[in-house]
Amino acid sequence: MRQETIDRIRKFTEDRDWDQFHAPVHLAKSIIIEAAELLECFQWDDENFDEEHVKEELADVMVYCQNLADKLGVDPDDIINKKMDQNEAKYPVEKAKGKADKYDKL
Structure with a gap:
């Protein structure tokens, strides 16, 4: 914003x-x-x-x-970027692309 x-x-x-x-x-x-x-x-x-x-x-x-x-x-930017770092680790592109599975099911 x-x-x-x-x-x-x-x-x-x-x-x-x-x-x-x-x-x-x-x-x-x-x-x-x-x-x-x-x-x-x-x-x-x-x-x-x-x-x-x-x-x-x-x-x-x-x-x-x-x-x-x-x-x-x-700071919204800080907390969003921290969460995005976590999401990127949980949902690596090579496992998650095109899938709606939860991270523990990939």
């Missing part, structure tokens, strides 16, 4: 004095709630969906994820 976007999210929260409500557990719950709303976009038809609604719900998930990263004092 671009820094200007991150700053905008932070300013939105700060301007409304909402940080007081952003305990990690509340933000984690909000991520799940918004992710469920994202999934709801595909509830009855996984091919014909409202793309604008999907983008809105995806944005909500991402905003709450940024808020949680801020609250925990973690």
Whole structure:
């Protein structure tokens, strides 16, 4: 995410004095709630969906994820890259390419 976007999210929260409500557990719950709303976009038809609604719900998930990263004092790039290192080790291309198997089944 671009820094200007991150700053905008932070300013939105700060301007409304909402940080007081952003305990990690509340933000984690909000991520799940918004992710469920994202999934709801595909509830009855996984091919014909409202793309604008999907983008809105995806944005909500991402905003709450940024808020949680801020609250925990973690850098999203750092934690994503660490997780990608783990995923690349678990799912080497030569074993995983074109397969949906879990790493312990490759």
